[in-house]
Amino acid sequence: MRTSTRTAAFVVASVTASLLLTACGSDKSESEPKKKAVAEHASEVNPQPASALKQGGELKIPVREWITQFNPSHVEGSQGDRNTIADPMMPSVWQQDAKGVITPDKDYVESVSSVDKGGKQVITYKLNPKAKWSDGTPFSYRDFEAMWKAQGQGNDKFLISESTGYEDIESVKAGANDQEVVVTMKKFSSQYQLMFWDLVPAKYIDTPEKFNKGWVEKIPVTAGPYKLGKMDKTAQTITMVPDANWWGEKPKLDKIVIRVLQPDAQIDAFLNKELDITTASTADYYKRLKGAKDTDFRIGSPWDETHMTFGSEGVVSDVKVRQAVQMAVDNKVMADIAGKGLPVEFKTLGSHFYMPNQVGYQDNSGKYGKGDVAAAGKLLDEAGWKSGGEGQIRTKDGKKLELNYVTGAGASATVKARDAATQSMLKKVGIDMKINEVSQNDYFNKYVNKGAFDITGFRFTSRKALTSDGFGIYRDPKGGQIFQNYGKVVTPGGEAKFREALAAKTPEEARKLQNEADKLFWDAGHSLEIFQTPAIIATPKKLANYGSPGLASVEWAKVGYMK
Template sequence: MDAPPADRRIPLRAGAALLAALALVLTGCSSSGGGSADAGRTVVPTLDAEDDNPQPAENVKDGGEFRPPLQQWITQWNPYQVDGTYGDAVEIMGYVEAKIFRSDAKGVFHPVPEYLISARVTSTAPQTVTYKLNPKAHWSDGKPIGYQDFKAVWQASNGKDPAYNPADSSGYEQISSVEQGADPTEVKVVFAEPYADWQNLFNPLLPASGLATPDAFNQSWVEKIPVWGGPFKPGVLDKTAQTITLVPNPDWWGPKPKLDRITYRVLATPAITQAFLNNEVDFASAGTAAAYGQLKEAKDGVIRTGTPWDEVHISFGGNGPLAEQPVRQALGRALDRAALIKIANQGVPVQFKPLGNHLFMTNQTGYQDNSGSWATFDPAAAKQLLEQAGWRDGGNGVRTKGGVPLDLHYVVSDGSAQTQLDLAAAVQAMLQQIGVKLTVDKVASKEYFTKYINQGRFDLASWRNTGSFPLSKGVANFRAPQGDNVFGNFSKLSTPEIDTLLRKAAGTIDPVEAAKLYNQADAKIWELGHTVELYQRPSIVAVRKGLANYGAGSLADTDITKVGWQK
């Protein structure tokens, strides 16, 4: 909820969505606050940190309620469906469904023992992955978790049947078969083409009963979670009250969760800070000057920071004048990124790092700045690009071509923090200097993604992409649409060369060679004029004192069973 209106997604990995709109930090029992060993309230954040107050189980109380905020009501709960990638929803589904892998702070994947006894590559010609399932693992309808669930995810997500609307077919389209192994607890997945990030697939795993037909895949998870298989289960989804509760799954075969209730409440972005101060929610983002200024001294609160995969950008649409690549390139040259970052960074004691890559964060191995001249502030060069594209000075400060003015619209949520509105106003002033009229349109926060971003109804817009780790999870944001399915590429801008490079990178096992290919693709994405990256966004959050095993992290996933209140 900081500079951008929300994060769009935590792509499916061993833990994200498309982080939540609020980084979805789980904070423990709302009535607690004593007995905390957390740091003082005025902790000064540092970059590249991870702070989740790690505590052994014996130091965490049994019971307690956690009250996180949500930025919007969740309609589509299927994280494999194109409309189901909203960050909070994907995070929650990792708590109520079969999260088969978790990554640690270094981004290394580990099988979750409640679901997997082992998972490994058992052949390289062709690449074959053998999963050995925990025989205790089962769904809420009593069915054991088995190969049919893996097969249903693959068939719905591989892009071969247009009746399914998958969020991302990366990895699944490389699979040639999913079959039972030596017994019902063994699954064999064979790849027609190598796929490096295989541990990212089937995670969280969903039951075949909810995926087996296009209607089930697209519709049976709307406004409900019909079957579950995680440590928590859905309680009450109250659309009228705009609250969602999770409670421990009584049939869970693993360690009992510490919390006995998680209650989510939908709040407009500006209201979340005050709700935290009023002890109405237990977590709030502190990534803007206004929020940090109020939250750093909050009673029973503590500031925590980390560096997750989290970026803020400005995306360009692909319609009207922006269908012309030189126009998009001109906009990139007209934006003073340093000035925009300064607006977002104002009053926050962590320096936001400029980001020169669409796929790597600055603290990831393989990162390099590929922005070149495409994001170098040069209004004169921007004007020249527009002139060459036939956009002439109209005499009133607005360029025209064929009698059509260069009139664009920047879409923002009406629930945006003031920082985001200030950023939009600055962009408006910068583009005016090169003869572009830019109107800032406020739209209803609950419709921002569903009716505007997801539908490509914008010329300019800013949001966050979070959790795009491993690297293959960023592919959906830049791949070519297939029919009506745009995956995560809402501007619909792409090229065959970018597609080929991204596909080849995802299939390259050697991480050094894969990084080279990803960086080649990234350079082409900059040249395309698809998105202007602004900065890597550190996680700066306020949590209620005493929260254990959750806070501001990096690449690590949360074990929700360990989250609770410190004794």
């Protein structure tokens, strides 16, 4: 079960695509595009005032899968595609800027305050009195209370995605009126914003039946600038239209159409003007798109990391082996492979919790990810793995040092190039990394979720710049519950330090403690962070206030086309 809303994504044609030759050398026959260093806090959406936009028009957006669960609090409701579909229609208490700074969304919440009362944290939300669900019901404390009861009271009949924060709530009550919500915590939470990020109405989630099944292949109620027009499963499309009862700024578009298309098909659809947005984040896609007429390439820096996760059984149960692998891998080489053929540099990543463009980031990688063959070899010597000489696989008690690297079938050429480069790097220190390619359908269900690997690699993505959103990734396993700690690696002191950070009373103290926790996870060989993945998005030049927002929230009422 995933207990974090941070989304795990297998890197099949999702990071980059290039020539497999890049693992061993460079193909000089094609010139590299001029590289753009993504500016700090990068967010490219062609920002324009409402006065510069025309009224009307259609925005056609792709997703990769037909979503069946639209309750964002359900265990199966945290997919990125669900967010893409729901965001124009559903409320969020919070919004983010390009630095990941979080503030209340005034369309829904006039103010939020957190105070210490007698040693207890009391959070007060003053809701916008104009805010109503599409069935006419006003927003109220009851919505918050129902979300807490579903997610924070340990009732396992509610199949939840997240309990962090909710489980520490003592009470949710009305304040001066139903539109003032008073939440009293059992203990302090430095990241209380994680709770109630996506609001859903009480009467649609107040029983397990409604919570689990009431949002399956339907969105029963909305509260945004757009509302649901039509869901056509046969055509694999979802249409949204402006909501005449929306109390905020009038939306510019006549409709938004979501289409389910795989990445290759998305490129063709964009070139045929059947889509207005598509990814250009692979060298192959960028090459196909860069000559398209009236096309912008917008680059942003989202919360999107590529990492290597370690198992904790067999050979990799020894922390020195995990550390040696981290030392042997050269993150800069991996980032350069990922960025080959693209107009942007990929940044190596020195933190498990923060992106380089995020407040709180510091590089805690130290000696890891530097391709230090000598240091890696020394650790393996200490672990008893004897070297037979340069290019020879190490042995111990007659057994060769072999590691099972699990990957999914159908990976892009560059993902395969990175895998081959990793294999080569590890061979230099005497490790034989066997690449075990499994079907995409089995990759998570039969391997990652069960910890059936020595090493694997995928991405975590998130639209919330909160370290608490990834808490489940770093928790120590408890019984049969591994949370999102797929490799089941126990980090001495790591979870406790993480919890200290979550309970800090100031953001500054929380960031300090989180970085202390980060160093523990590096040294435990929990996972090797490699690079942040920039989002390269192709759009029509006249599309405004949309594209590649990075860490920032999209202001949907302002999305439209320039006059």
